Amino acid sequence: MNARFVRLAEQGRPIVKLTVDGVPIEALQGDTLMVALLTHGPALRQSEFDPGSRAGFCLMGACQDCWVWTRSGERLRACSNEVREGLDIITQQPEAIWPLRG
């Protein structure tokens, strides 16, 4: 799938390796999780209320559209958490899914 975000500058930063849904990816030091994920694919998570995928909205911690999870179940706001070496990210909500999903 195509990347959503496009890097325009600041590409000389050291590489940080993390895993997203079991797949290893490379990001740059100082990237938010959102930038790390969306420079590799089009979405951050699946909506709980429809078949749509979501890719964040406000980037300032106000809308909560960009939640992702660590494998241990910790919820992270992708727009305001930076990548760390070895992070193991899951984009599927680990909690119960609402039966409304179409």
Added chain:
Amino acid sequence: MATARLNTHRVVIVGAGPAGVRCAQTLVAAGFKPILIDENRRDGGQIYRRQPEGFTRSYTTLYGTEADKARDLHESFDRLRPQIDYRPDTLAWNLTPGQLCCVSQGLHTTVDYDALILCTGATDRLMPIEGWQLGGTYSLGGAQIALKAQAVSIGHRVVFMGSGPLLYLVASQYVKAGATVAAVLDTSPLGLRIKALPKLMARPGLLFTGMKLLAQLYRAKIPVHLGISPLQVLGEAVTGVSGVRVRTANGETLTVACDAVALGYHLRPETQLADLAGCRMRFDEASGQWWLEVDEEGRTSVSGVYAAGDGSKIRGADAAEHAGRLVALALLRDLQLPVDAAQVAEQRQALKVMDDFRLGLAQAFPWPAAQAKALPDEAIVCRCEMISAGELRRTVSEKGACEVNRAKAFSRVGMGRCQGRYCSQAGAEVIAAAAGVPVQEVGRQRGQAPVKPLSMLTREVAP
């Protein structure tokens, strides 16, 4: 007497943007050591957001014409930091009289205050459009943060849609940074801008900067359409945005292919903490939204609670710096401490000019209230929980909910993850149109704690 007060009076400022930093600076100059709580990792707020450590772009690249102001604010903060109790990465999520509830890195703490100064800022003001829930639709401010804080574009071909000065600023910043801008689509027609010129002349320098931005877009051959009506964000649920469709000023349907949309209609204030403190709100006719009721120096209706910056009145970053200084002086005066009258007069005069200008902006780039009425029933109003305009309208027509909190109870519009930040104003317009009353008569959504979602893993610090 004065010294005793300095040592015992606990002053807490929420927000380290232009208002909060100038407020802290003024209080430190008077001998206080305020606590400055900020949700961000670094100071500067949204407008003067600092890029992460290790990024190398210059102030001019990042902030353009505002580079000197950004540098001055950051340097002021750096000098201030040893003299204040600065708590970054800390969310103030609730308050009771005299006590603020905070969470930082999963740990809960309470902070006692005698005076609370809310410099909580603003977020984008959004009007829904059919398809705005598709991945690749971002708020205009969000599009700017992507560039400023992370050096990325939100897409390969970006459409900027909405209204207000930020629309042109962010679009031109994208062009300058080398991003592909597919079009700038503004709902406000040219005629309103011409009518607003006398008020906008209150700040000729800023008006000129705005015109230069527009000229830059034209020079870069970016299609700019004024007076458009947004119709739809096009795309697929899984892959996201593939274009936008609008009606142009002369009635034609225009489709623009893109993979990202930056959408926004100026700003709305973050008033939840003030609301929880019991501060009175007032309906601002010019912008058509509820603002915090403050006097000219930043006192709210609740004794000991003050506010400055866009969280109280949307007047922009320059005004926020003046209001931050002024609110600190107001607190000093309320504590019967010596205050330089000339300094107060200077801040008040500067703010008066900015008040005139903001009325011009409200006239030139109005909130498109009528769009809410025209929204098709199937258009999503609440993107958090996928609730449509039709479902919201039925709470009015079938259940008689003519007040926003009642309609929220029936429809859940305003109850999702964003807690109404991005749907409640448009939702109020939908309800008002369905009920056939002016929007101020359907009320405003009450603030609720926690003002942002907390993790179930949050732990309390042992006393």
